[in-house]
Amino acid sequence: DAGVTQSPTHLIKTRGQHVTLRCSPISGHKSVSWYQQVLGQGPQFIFQYYEKEERGRGNFPDRFSARQFPNYSSELNVNALLLGDSALYLCASSLVGQGSSPLHFGNGTRLTVT
């Protein structure tokens, strides 16, 4: 069975540019979450979507936005990139958007901002 897939795997952008990251959840999973992981730290929550509706937003600026499509795939958009946005961006899917369902992560998109 296919796991969570993310694209692209690596990306290099310049300060001020815009980036779109994509995620396809495990088949049957309706909830998608986005996390930012800086080297040496745990994942930091950005967004959670369930059935195409935003269910949670972390402490990130409005430059960060996301959406979920009818097929449950998702996009994370970041505008006006800063050097500090360089990180591993992880997408995770789960069966439901509530309760104690474990997250299943993709291998992430490594974003480097120069």
Place this chain on the structure above:
Amino acid sequence: EDQVTQSPEALRLQEGESSSLNCSYTVSGLRGLFWYRQDPGKGPEFLFTLYSAGEEKEKERLKATLTKKESFLHITAPKPEDSATYLCAVQAASGGSYIPTFGRGTSLIVHP
């Protein structure tokens, strides 16, 4: 505010040398505590979910336990392939969104 603290930050073991990783947490209304394993350049891989104090889960050389304030991940007779970063996350009912909060992880290196 929910808080998760993992210790130690890094741990070096010899193959076969058993040890434990700690995850202490402060959360109101714990819904679940999760352990993940993360290999370099990869996303976290789910290991266990614990729901209530006294609960234990086992998988091969790993055993996770839970109290009201902390969880331990016990590694028995580790092998080099157990080398990874182990992440702990807690999930609480916060406005109904059930967003898990992650600790910073413990980096484990097992030497042959």
